[in-house]
Amino acid sequence: MTAEAAQDDVLVSVEGVVKYFPIKQGIVFKKEVARVHAVDGVDLKVRRGETLGIVGESGCGKSTLARCVTGLYPVTAGRITYDGEDITGFSRSRMKAFRRDVQMIFQDPYGSLNPRRRVGSIIGDPFAIHNIADGADRKKRVQELMELVGLNPEHYNRFPAEFSGGQRQRIGVARALALKPKLIVCDEPVSALDVSIQAQVINLLKDLQDELGLTYVFIAHDLSVVRHVSDRIAVMYLGKVAELADAPALYEQPRHPYSAALLSAASIADPDEAERAERIILIGDVPSPIDPPSGCRFHPRCPKAQERCVAEEPALVVRDGDAADHLTACHFPVEPGDDLTRAHAGISQESTAPALPEATT
Template sequence: MNLLQVDEAVRHFPLKGRAGAVHAVDGVSLTVRRGETLGLVGETGCGKSTLARLICRLDDLTGGRIVFDGRDITRLSRRELAPIRRDVQMIFQDPYGSLNPRRRVGSIIGDPFAIHRIADGRDRRRRVKELMELVGLNPEHYNRFPAEFSGGQRQRIGVARALALRPKLLVCDEPVSALDVSIQAQVINLLDELQDLLGLTYVFISHDLSVVRHVSDRVAVMYLGRIVEVAPAPELYARPRHPYTAALLSAAPVADPDLADRRQRILLSGDVPSPVDPPKGCRFHPRCPKAQDRCALEEPHLVSRDADPESHATACHFPVDSTSELVAA
């Protein structure tokens, strides 16, 4: 059963002082099943974080709709969104910038209880300490300031705050990208444990393909405001069908040095086009090794191809069968 459904979501940001707009998210459709982790990957600037804010209704849609737990939340007012906020929470990318340095940790984690008027006084303090213990923090550090914690501990504070109201959906916007590799593993393992313990559903956003592979049940690949491929994680990593996905995977680091030496790197030509004036047809065609005339004229739809399972959808007129054909091109 789907917990979240995004239908043709659009978010354009008008340019100041001149005509036009930034097409940050431009017709994204996806579903997130209850209890799963959907990974969302793509280059910096592809619209991942904007989509995250739309899902959490921290930003308004230009077009499309978002349905959460069977309810259309697209046009709800701030007051109508209040109960939805309890069920949809976000873990932000920067554990340094997302915490107020002038407030004590206990107060930061306790904010959701205060805002939603759920607990106060001793009850709030007790709940905050339980949350701190749940995410691996010492409850005795309740009165410390964020600056007294390491980066990994600060991200745990952010996780505790997001879990305060026992949400159904957590949107994790690059939650480990600002952390050292060893600390990344600790935070990822924590999220894994919490998902099993609390029955959480995740949208996990990252540009790190190895991290996404580890945590995700399904993966959606985003390019210039649109989803170009979505599939179960093992299927996508074993058999990428979109040329952009294949290029991303060819550049991802691998732990096995022998495999790294044998792997063929796919080099894309040119730069990512401007989201102010995205290309007609397939948005990837100016950089695609397989592009043909049709690609510049006709936008491909995100559908399952003949040779693929129904769960594997690709927005490409000429999907790849193997990465060798892209290297040769």
């Protein structure tokens, strides 16, 4: 593939994106005293028609990154390009037009729907906001969307409370599809659903992608779900991408120690294989995003950490022996045969937590 063709294949490009949230103190005159480094220099490309999975622990910045991509959060620094246009400097009117092409499915099917409004009104909101259809035409379009996602069009006038959790998430999917978007960001869309319902919603999203030519950014913490739906997977840790690879390559041979630890914690359906599997236990807690560690942010918990990891931040690049699209941010990536289950962090760290008072008798 030529460079021009590869560039045309990219729908969204995230370049050096930073998102900090200020922490302020004071009653009358509030002063910024620190910042939460939610996303801190992320580079990603989302290709047309693919599903890019983003995984990581809670607080790693994956949902914040998704909200930056959709324009819900302004970026602190960096650039986000959609279909060749830099959206970070869009005016309000241009952002409204951009949001017709980019929609979001939220995690909570209960909290994302207004309980006081009927389903037909909720799904029809995009048509009203963008002045596309009204009256009988809007009702017809809403009922077509309901049928498309597996809901009964006759339930147009019901309230969200009259639907199950899986049906409510289908309502959210229908609302996201209303304006025929090119990109849909799925922010943990099945984590609040029962396992049997999760499969139905995932299969629905896959069928819609094949039928409508959609592009997905799929955020989840369930590694088995991400493996099933994703073409490529980005692993995030403390605001940065630790590893980015095709899904089969990442699951067969993770190169970043954090990716290996995540995969070792994934559930395994085969009981015999699950009994043989050994889990990589990481020491310590995730460092505070207010004051992240120097160098590699994973080094305080990494079983392969060395002095270089403390002083030098690793670049997200192709490591020796990996495919051209397998990127790893690690000075000492995991090699075949490495046993991390019995290793301990190589760099000692002093706790930054406040000392507890000594017990008295």
